[in-house]
Amino acid sequence: MRCSHCRKCCQETMMELSEADIARLERRGFRRDEFSYIGVDGIPRLKNAGIWCFFYDPEAGRCREYRSRPLGCALYPVNLDQDGEVFIDPLCPEAQSLDRKEVQLKGRRLRALLATIDAEASRRGRQP
Ligand code: SF4
Ligand code: SF4
Numbered sequence: 405m406r407c408s409h410c411r412k413c414c415q416e417t418m419m420e421l422s423e424a425d426i427a428r429l430e431r432r433g434f435r436r437d438e439f440s441y442i443g444v445d446g447i448p449r450l451k452n453a454g455i456w457c458f459f460y461d462p463e464a465g466r467c468r469e470y471r472s473r474p475l476g477c478a479l480y481p482v483n484l485d486q487d488g489e490v491f492i493d494p495l496c497p498e499a500q501s502l503d504r505k506e507v508q509l510k511g512r513r514l515r516a517l518l519a520t521i522d523a524e525a526s527r528r529g530r531q532p
Contacts, residue, residue, distance in 0.1 A: 405481075405501045412495055413480050414460040414467060421448040422520050425474040432472050446525035450474065475517050482510035484518065 439458045440448045451458045481496035490511035492499045
């Protein structure tokens with residue numbers, strides 16, 4: 405797809421994070437508690453700073469860690485609904501630029517990612 409960097413998906417983000425996402429960002433020099441929090445469901449999510457994602461630079465108009473961004477950000481605007489069906493978030497103005505193959509591929513990767521995040525949340529919940 406052709407991202408037009410319209411900023412919409414970096415505003416008031418609730419992006420879920422895997423341990424691999426967190427570790428990658430920690431290797432970039434960030435502390436997990438400054439860029440993420442764990443919700444009551446045991447799932448880590450990106451923090452916001454004001455209306456923007458912690459990693460968004462509103463002056464430069466871009467993600468400060470684009471190359472190391474969470475996998476969920478890279479797969480967006482492909483998303484899964486509550487029944488696990490793939491859909492394209494209509495909030496993204498470039499949603500129509502994804503072809504069927506890209507949607508299928510990203511949908512498979514997103515399913516695997518969310519399964520990993522859920523498994524990690526379960527393990528976290530079992531820790532003393
Ligand atoms: S990590 Fe980057 S791409 Fe993802 S929501 Fe934050 S600013 Fe946007
Ligand atoms: S909403 Fe879509 S076009 Fe806008 S920054 Fe996000 S991915 Fe790019």
